[in-house]
Amino acid sequence: MNAPDPGTLLAELDRECLPHLSVNAVIFGAHDGALQVLLMESAGTGTWSLPGGYVRRAESIDDAVSRVLFELTGLAGTTLRQFHTFGGPARGEAVVASALHAHGIDVPADHWVLGRVVSVGYVALVDVSQARVAPSVWASSLRWWHLADRPPLIIDHDDMVQRALVSVRSQIDDLLIDTNLLPPTFTMPELQRLHETILGRSLDRRNFQKRMLELGLVERLPDLRQGVRRKPAYTYRWSASVRPTGESA
């Protein structure tokens, strides 16, 4: 699906993918203390939506969302978690039509991509700087938005963002370990700031550190983070017991 051939794209879609089913990814990033979400703009319509795509016939939905995310953003090895499936009766996928038209793709009015689509929602936390944010076949642009400033989204994607946010906040301890939001070693204040950004509230330093250590999530390293114009901080890494076996991808 790299070459946007107007004629065959739709045929390939029908042949390769499950109809009426899509996956969407709510990708959160943290930058400068603000929570961001990755959105794409449908060419032609100027409307914004979550990255998403269709599921190939021999591919699990978990694999599908990873592949789609990679195709759209270059992000790989991201831990995506399913949080909800959206299956309202008329989700208004018709906005897809103008986007496809803008690419010279004519879709019969009764084609399923314009009709009812059930979507499985996934959520992930990623490093803003590592996402190759580039337009693709399906999107004229792709960029990070501050969560609070995001434009209105198509269909029920605003609902997806809300639910995804609740989901990541409730699983933050688990989720951060698998992400590349932090370098292999990090300081406690860095970790705390990340938590604060995701949770949207400030935390007490002493309680935070105590909790991280009591939960056995991180272990202190002998090195200090030098070269900053303040007191150097200890560095930490995820402890072996929680670290994913293969480091990261």
Added chain:
Amino acid sequence: MNAPDPGTLLAELDRECLPHLSVNAVIFGAHDGALQVLLMESAGTGTWSLPGGYVRRAESIDDAVSRVLFELTGLAGTTLRQFHTFGGPARGEAVVASALHAHGIDVPADHWVLGRVVSVGYVALVDVSQARVAPSVWASSLRWWHLADRPPLIIDHDDMVQRALVSVRSQIDDLLIDTNLLPPTFTMPELQRLHETILGRSLDRRNFQKRMLELGLVERLPDLRQGVRRKPAYTYRWSASVRPTGESA
């Protein structure tokens, strides 16, 4: 879908429903202190599975699972909660073939019902005595099984049961209010036994009562439950603040 007409059933399915998508319901009941699960047997194969069905084109997935449950069991007004979507690449739906054959329905080998199907899982708690347990077009028999004694299930349905169980146990306070597992008024020991059955462990009476009252879930009524060969117990009902507005369906 009430009349099992072999010729048209499959055609109707294709016309009316979304292909490659199904819903499954994990229905738990409590009886005699044991947790039960409602399973159906595919005619001809002797294999057991969760009740499930397909989603109509203009119907939300939430509505679909309610409808399917009603068609198979006569249960209505049940609160079904989505807990996970199962989308493995090869879920082995081929077992469906023999069941259909047993009904004289010939399915082309490449039809989607025999191939890859993504399934949205829902869970509910219901009163065992209120389910009309009767065979239907798709099932030669339908019955309650003690959770621990259940037969092996097709495809990934065992996984569904496991996840559903985790889900109901974590939401038990919420879920019980909407069910008809208890009469409009009930005693504290009755409520406790129900919790114990679902959680699969015993609870301390004093702590249990304190918690229910502190959470404001129930309110005590002036009446006592008489006519039993022991000390009469106070009766309770769900407090107005948690009770669903329309009583029950």
Added chain:
DNA sequence: GGCAGGATGTGTACTGAGTACACTATGGTC
């Protein structure tokens, strides 16, 4: 070289939820 500023490191006390636990009260049965 000394001092001010800013961020880091640390421990104790309080609160609330959950848990462990024993005795009294009541009604029915024999």
Added chain:
DNA sequence: GACCATAGTGTACTCAGTACACATCCTGCC
């Protein structure tokens, strides 16, 4: 009326979470 089974009730402990203040270290400026 004695026995039995079950229901009603309160206190003490533990753990997690939260509130909170002061000493330390480095940098940069004077």
